[in-house]
Amino acid sequence: MAKVILTVDDSASVRQMVKFTLSDAGYTVIEAVDGRDGLAKLTPGVNLVITDLNMPNLDGIGLIKGVRANPASKFVPIIMLTTESADTHKQAGKAAGATGWIVKPFQPQQLLAVVKRVLG
Amino acid sequence: MMENFKQAFQDEARELLVELESALLELDQSREDREVLGRAFRALHTIKGSGAMFGYDDIAGFAHNLETAFDQLRNGELAATSDLINLTLAAGDHIKTMLDRADGRGTVDEQRTASILANLKQLTGSSDGPVANGPQVAGPLHGEEVHDWRVRFRPSLDILSTGANPLLLLREMRDLGTLGITLDTSGIPPLSELDPERCYLAWDMVLTTPAGAEAIRDIFIFVEDHCELTIERVEEEKTARAATAGPATAAASLRVSVDKLDQLVNLVGELVTVQARLSEVAGRRDDADILEISEAVDRLTASLRDNSMSIRMLPLKTTVQRFHRLVHDLGIELHKDVELTIEGADTELDKTVLDQLNDPLVHIIRNSMDHGIEIPEARRAAGKSPAGTIHLSARHSGANVLIRISDDGKGLDAQAVRARALQRGLIDEAAQLSEAEIFSLIMTPGFSTAQTVTSVSGRGVGMDVVRRSIEALRGSIDIRSKPGEGMTVTLVLPLTLAIIDGLLVRVGTSHFVLPLADSLECVELTSQDIKDSHGKHIAHVRGELIPYIRLGEYFRMKNARPEREQIMVVDTERGHYGFVVDEVLGDHQTVIKNLGRLYRNVQVVSGATILGNGTVALILDPHRLVQNVIQGMSSKTRRNRSKDPQNSTFKKETIINGA
Numbered sequence: 001m002a003k004v005i006l007t008v009d010d011s012a013s014v015r016q017m018v019k020f021t022l023s024d025a026g027y028t029v030i031e032a033v034d035g036r037d038g039l040a041k042l043t044p045g046v047n048l049v050i051t052d053l054n055m056p057n058l059d060g061i062g063l064i065k066g067v068r069a070n071p072a073s074k075f076v077p078i079i080m081l082t083t084e085s086a087d088t089h090k091q092a093g094k095a096a097g098a099t100g101w102i103v104k105p106f107q108p109q110q111l112l113a114v115v116k117r118v119l120g
Numbered sequence: 121m122m123e124n125f126k127q128a129f130q131d132e133a134r135e136l137l138v139e140l141e142s143a144l145l146e147l148d149q150s151r152e153d154r155e156v157l158g159r160a161f162r163a164l165h166t167i168k169g170s171g172a173m174f175g176y177d178d179i180a181g182f183a184h185n186l187e188t189a190f191d192q193l194r195n196g197e198l199a200a201t202s203d204l205i206n207l208t209l210a211a212g213d214h215i216k217t218m219l220d221r222a223d224g225r226g227t228v229d230e231q232r233t234a235s236i237l238a239n240l241k242q243l244t245g246s247s248d249g250p251v252a253n254g255p256q257v258a259g260p261l262h263g264e265e266v267h268d269w270r271v272r273f274r275p276s277l278d279i280l281s282t283g284a285n286p287l288l289l290l291r292e293m294r295d296l297g298t299l300g301i302t303l304d305t306s307g308i309p310p311l312s313e314l315d316p317e318r319c320y321l322a323w324d325m326v327l328t329t330p331a332g333a334e335a336i337r338d339i340f341i342f343v344e345d346h347c348e349l350t351i352e353r354v355e356e357e358k359t360a361r362a363a364t365a366g367p368a369t370a371a372a373s374l375r376v377s378v379d380k381l382d383q384l385v386n387l388v389g390e391l392v393t394v395q396a397r398l399s400e401v402a403g404r405r406d407d408a409d410i411l412e413i414s415e416a417v418d419r420l421t422a423s424l425r426d427n428s429m430s431i432r433m434l435p436l437k438t439t440v441q442r443f444h445r446l447v448h449d450l451g452i453e454l455h456k457d458v459e460l461t462i463e464g465a466d467t468e469l470d471k472t473v474l475d476q477l478n479d480p481l482v483h484i485i486r487n488s489m490d491h492g493i494e495i496p497e498a499r500r501a502a503g504k505s506p507a508g509t510i511h512l513s514a515r516h517s518g519a520n521v522l523i524r525i526s527d528d529g530k531g532l533d534a535q536a537v538r539a540r541a542l543q544r545g546l547i548d549e550a551a552q553l554s555e556a557e558i559f560s561l562i563m564t565p566g567f568s569t570a571q572t573v574t575s576v577s578g579r580g581v582g583m584d585v586v587r588r589s590i591e592a593l594r595g596s597i598d599i600r601s602k603p604g605e606g607m608t609v610t611l612v613l614p615l616t617l618a619i620i621d622g623l624l625v626r627v628g629t630s631h632f633v634l635p636l637a638d639s640l641e642c643v644e645l646t647s648q649d650i651k652d653s654h655g656k657h658i659a660h661v662r663g664e665l666i667p668y669i670r671l672g673e674y675f676r677m678k679n680a681r682p683e684r685e686q687i688m689v690v691d692t693e694r695g696h697y698g699f700v701v702d703e704v705l706g707d708h709q710t711v712i713k714n715l716g717r718l719y720r721n722v723q724v725v726s727g728a729t730i731l732g733n734g735t736v737a738l739i740l741d742p743h744r745l746v747q748n749v750i751q752g753m754s755s756k757t758r759r760n761r762s763k764d765p766q767n768s769t770f771k772k773e774t775i776i777n778g779a
Contacts, residue, residue, distance in 0.1 A: 010166065011169070011170050012132050013125060013129040013132045013173075013174070014166075014169065014170055014173065016125065016128050017128075017173060017174070054161070054166075055162070056159070056162065068281070075281075075283055075317075077283035077284065078283055081169070083165070094282075094345060097281060097282055097283070098283075099342060100284075100341075100342035104169040104172060104173060105169065105171075105172030106173060116288075116292075117288060117289070117339070117342070118284065118285065118342070119288075120287075120288045120291070
């Protein structure tokens with residue numbers, strides 16, 4: 001069965017790129033527009049969460065904390081999208097329980113390599 | 121596909137610029153509103169991030185500077201002045217012209233870009249360069265030299281809480297090169313203190329790879345805060361290897377006499393038997409200490425067994441390489457042009473098997489050359505290439521090795537074989553035989569179809585000898601042929617003759633061993649199931665209809681049928697078959713002892729073994745058993761009934777050959 005990936009990003013173009021790249025590689029992709037939407041769409045079937053950090057309503061750090069606080073999803077790998085300039089964000093994300101990160105900008109194959117690393 | 125993304129980015133960026141503009145205008149009204157500041161920052165942030173991703177490096181670099189300024193604003197390091205707001209509004213318009221240019225409309229005033237950035241720098245007092253665009257995941261660095269790396273990876277106890285999976289990291293290591301892994305379980309606490317959500321394991325690895333330390337470290341980049349990781353290059357070994365290059369090759373292998381090896385295997389066999397007794401006794405005592413020792417001995421014996429067996433393994437190459445010469449010489453003698461092709465020559469077989477395989481193989485090849493492949497003129501007339509081909513292939517299949525010798529000669533004529541067999545009195549006129557059964561007749565003693573006797577294949581005494589040798593190796597032989605197209609002889613041979621992994625089962629008071637390699641699964645058979653199938657010996661196993669053989673009935677054992685029986689589903693040459701037993705006792709390292717001479721015609725039993733309590737269990741050959749039952753049902757007219765074990769009940773305690 002195809003693995004399910006939840007991509008959480010307020011940028012439609014990033015979501016589209018993530019979705020296209022991962023769908024093409026055989027994953028099933030669910031989209032969410034911010035952290036709050038992401039938590040609402042986090043079903044037990046989700047195998048991986050890819051989240052932006054800067055988002056309205058609930059940011060990426062909040063989402064990661066929310067995912068980890070739920071016993072059903074506490075071991076689900078989470079990849080955060082960060083920018084090089086935001087090392088403090090990266091640290092905060094790691095502290096909150098993120099599994100890995102991708103520095104924006106990134107190429108589709110980089111995304112796939114990281115997804116493979118944490119999801120197999 | 122990138123074009124689609126670009127359009128999506130264009131649309132999104134324009135929306136974001138509108139959002140930025142409205143946020144900036146609101147900000148002008150209430151300079152301290154953090155919510156509005158956040159909106160402006162996110163707009164710039166997304167334009168930068170997505171821009172870089174879709175190749176708009178100029179926009180990304182430009183937006184980056186603005187984003188930095190707004191980050192400072194958010195953090196209170198900078199005040200939102202009207203100058204800054206106005207400049208940002210102008211910058212937003214400038215980004216719009218940059219988007220237009222990317223869309224193929226208009227041009228961008230580079231001077232304006234520079235002046236906005238210069239003004240921004242003045243206002244904020246700092247400006248970073250454009251975003252670096254380096255790849256995050258480094259691929260293996262392909263150097264020319266291969267190095268050994270010793271990598272120790274000890275994750276912290278809480279590594280799983282980050283969603284990391286150490287297994288995937290090990291797999292990724294394996295992708296870099298040749299990897300040897302040792303698991304360190306010393307950190308595992310007693311069961312009462314064990315928290316299943318924690319990781320107590322550590323791994324020591326030796327990786328041989330052309331990649332550098334960076335590539336290895338990169339694999340662990342996500343977990344570097346959650347593990348102890350040491351990566352060191354193994355230097356000394358390489359230098360040592362270089363220094364002792366000459367003598368080292370001599371020391372790499374050692375000539376040992378076969379006698380010594382046989383002795384070793386015999387001793388291991390004895391050890392396995394003693395070990396079976398030990399576990400039997402330990403199981404009865406119910407003493408945790410003895411049980412632990414017994415389990416340790418069990419594991420050691422198993423690996424000792426595998427090790428000593430592997431010492432005796434030799435590639436088939438050692439035997440079949442000589443065949444090229446054989447084919448060449450025979451070709452000259454017979455005036456035939458034949459090419460021998462060999463596939464899977466690296467397939468390994470027990471030396472004993474290999475030694476006894478040489479003669480049968482030589483015979484089969486000779487047979488093909490003499491009787492199978494035609495002389496060039498006849499081949500041309502038949503529309504074939506004048507040169508014939510003999511193809512020898514070998515491969516592993518479970519605990520067996522499959523060796524196939526096929527030629528593209530004239531093949532066997534089933535009618536001619538049948539007629540010949542009739543003439544020789546080997547079969548009855550009324551016998552209903554399948555094609556495979558007819559072909560197997562050529563392996564009956566005293567059968568020959570060749571019109572002329574040549575010095576090569578002798579007087580047709582060949583194939584029966586071949587069959588006997590293969591069967592002595594507990595192998596089987598199968599002949600397929602199409603007239604005019606050639607013949608294929610398939611030999612199925614066990615990997616080893618001494619010890620196998622078996623499955624111990626019980627029927628009544630008797631024990632039997634089935635080879636584990638052929639066993640697929642074990643399911644229950646209740647009286648209800650039997651009723652449901654209306655007395656037919658057929659069971660439903662997950663949608664598959666599996667015919668079964670009741671071992672108790674087959675061996676004419678008089679014992680009551682238990683309420684619940686077990687079916688062992690076995691993969692045989694003829695498909696999946698079930699063997700019904702009273703109980704499946706578990707796996708059993710089986711030291712094979714030959715049956716005595718008296719029982720050499722008992723085909724369904726391939727040997728016997730001694731159990732831990734000293735009793736004897738027969739080792740069944742599921743393939744033969746199934747074949748035997750099928751033949752028993754299909755041809756009642758077969759004369760050769762003396763070989764049928766259904767007519768010869770036997771007391772197995774008496775048939776072990778001096779074991």
